[in-house]
Amino acid sequence: MSRPPQRPPLEGLAGETDDAASVLTRVLSAADAASGWLVDDAVYVTRTLDDGPASAIIEARSEETSAHIECEVHPSGWLCAEAFVGETMLIRVWAESAAEGIALWPDAADGAGPAPGLLTDDALMLACAAWPELNHASDLIIPRIGAEE
Numbered sequence: 804m805s806r807p808p809q810r811p812p813l814e815g816l817a818g819e820t821d822d823a824a825s826v827l828t829r830v831l832s833a834a835d836a837a838s839g840w841l842v843d844d845a846v847y848v849t850r851t852l853d854d855g856p857a858s859a860i861i862e863a864r865s866e867e868t869s870a871h872i873e874c875e876v877h878p879s880g881w882l883c884a885e886a887f888v889g890e891t892m893l894i895r896v897w898a899e900s901a902a903e904g905i906a907l908w909p910d911a912a913d914g915a916g917p918a919p920g921l922l923t924d925d926a927l928m929l930a931c932a933a934w935p936e937l938n939h940a941s942d943l944i945i946p947r948i949g950a951e952e
Contacts, residue, residue: 807879810914812899823876839948
């Protein structure tokens, strides 16, 4: 069941407004600026397939496989992103603005303490204990490979 975290999303640093639509813009910028993302031994190249003010689809493709991420501004004010390989959803995250980048939370999280996931200019980091559906024993760090000029 898809449920956003139990508290309202943060809205940026003091004096700034950073709603879910602007978080979506930041996610798309990160995806489009990367030359690739290193997952295990495969490099995934990302590109935005479809975007609007409240939703977007990001394609991630390697030599062996392809995936996509569906992003949508949720009525709760959170940005919801679901990653799929084929028709199978691998993970759902809820995103909000954070001083370090974009904080990521699992379904129905209490939103207390540090976020178990973070998207920065350099990497995507997930504490896999928060997303048992990943079936990954340790934390996952997916580095971004260079930025396009």
